[in-house]
Structure formats: structure tokens, C-alpha cells
Amino acid sequence: MKIIELLESRSAPLYHTTSYTQLFSILKENKLKGNTKHTMNDKQYQGVSLTRDLDFAKWWSREQLANVGIILQLDQNKLRQRYKIMPIDYFQTTAQEDPAFGTSEKLGFEKKRRTNIYAEAEEFLIANEISNLDQYIQAILLPQKSADKIDTVTHSAQLPREKAEEYLSKFEFILKQPKLRII
Numbered sequence: 001m002k003i004i005e006l007l008e009s010r011s012a013p014l015y016h017t018t019s020y021t022q023l024f025s026i027l028k029e030n031k032l033k034g035n036t037k038h039t040m041n042d043k044q045y046q047g048v049s050l051t052r053d054l055d056f057a058k059w060w061s062r063e064q065l066a067n068v069g070i071i072l073q074l075d076q077n078k079l080r081q082r083y084k085i086m087p088i089d090y091f092q093t094t095a096q097e098d099p100a101f102g103t104s105e106k107l108g109f110e111k112k113r114r115t116n117i118y119a120e121a122e123e124f125l126i127a128n129e130i131s132n133l134d135q136y137i138q139a140i141l142l143p144q145k146s147a148d149k150i151d152t153v154t155h156s157a158q159l160p161r162e163k164a165e166e167y168l169s170k171f172e173f174i175l176k177q178p179k180l181r182i183i
Contacts, residue, residue, distance in 0.1 A: 018072070019068050071183075072137060
């Protein structure tokens with residue numbers, strides 16, 4: 001892997017995008033489980049995928065989570081005191097294949113990658129989970145489009161009443177979080 005000098009500060013916040021239904025569980029359990037696997041030096045690691053790029057986190061919320069994503073803003077300094085965090089350039093090769101996402105060109109990163117070597121800035125936190133998550137949360141960022149879409153889904157007449165009530169209660173719980181900011 002080629003080493004690239006990072007322009008961002010090590011104290012910059014890190015972001016993790018998830019769905020609002022997952023966020024409900026994350027906040028209730030006060031932990032963020034590591035569901036990402038990366039192979040480094042022929043060894044596989046499990047951890048939490050984060051980014052130092054808020055625009056990428058917003059893109060993930062919009063494109064990968066169909067406008068129902070919510071972004072956790074985490075304190076990088078505090079995380080580094082307890083966890084090992086490695087910078088990862090996921091799309092470092094041209095049109096890298098990934099069975100889950102296709103090629104980087106299909107995702108729209110290839111053009112950006114050629115003009116900006118810092119296009120996808122993943123930070124990989126190596127751990128099965130981040131426990132006591134509330135100690136690391138700086139903000140919960142809810143994109144306006146996500147708020148609108150979640151509101152539409154929770155009030156949909158097409159959903160069974162029981163399911164709509166469950167979704168609505170989860171969304172209302174998130175809306176009451178003191179660190180919530182609409183962006």
C-alpha cells in the first residue's frame with residue numbers, strides 16, 4: 001500500500017453513517033459494532049469503518065442508505081486514546097472490484113480519484129466494537145433529506161400500523177437526542 005501524507009489533522013472529527021433504525025439500537029446499547037473487515041499484510045481485521053470526510057458521509061447517507069442515513073460525528077482524539085485507527089485508501093487501484101459495491105468507477109469515485117488523491121478518506125478503527133459510545137459522540141447529524149424521507153416512511157399508509165408505530169417511536173427517540181443537529 002502506498003503511503004500518502006495526510007492533510008487533515010489527527011484531531012479532526014470522524015464520521016460514521018448508519019440508518020436511523022440501526023442508530024436507535026446503537027444509542028440504546030451505547031456501542032457501535034465493528035461490521036467491516038479489511039485485510040492488511042495478509043491478516044484480516046474486523047472493525048468500524050469511519051471517514052474524515054463529511055461530504056463522503058453525506059454521500060453514503062444519500063446513495064447507499066437511500067436518504068435514510070444519519071451521521072455520527074465522533075471525537076478522534078478520544079477514540080485514539082483507546083483504539084487503534086488506521087487510514088485506508090479503499091479505492092487505491094483503478095476500478096477495484098468489490099462484490100458488495102461493484103467498481104469504483106460505478107460509484108463515481110474513479111474520476112474524483114484521478115484528480116484528488118484524498119478522494120476517499122476511510123479511517124478503520126480496529127475493534128469488535130466501540131463501547132461507551134456516548135463518550136465519543138460529538139454530534140448526531142441528520143441530513144434534511146433523510147429527515148424528510150424518514151418522516152414520509154414513518155407516516156406511510158402502505159406500512160402496517162404496528163411497523164409504522166415502531167419506526168415512528170425510533171425516529172422520535174433520535175429526534176430527542178441532545179446532540180442532534182439537522183444539516
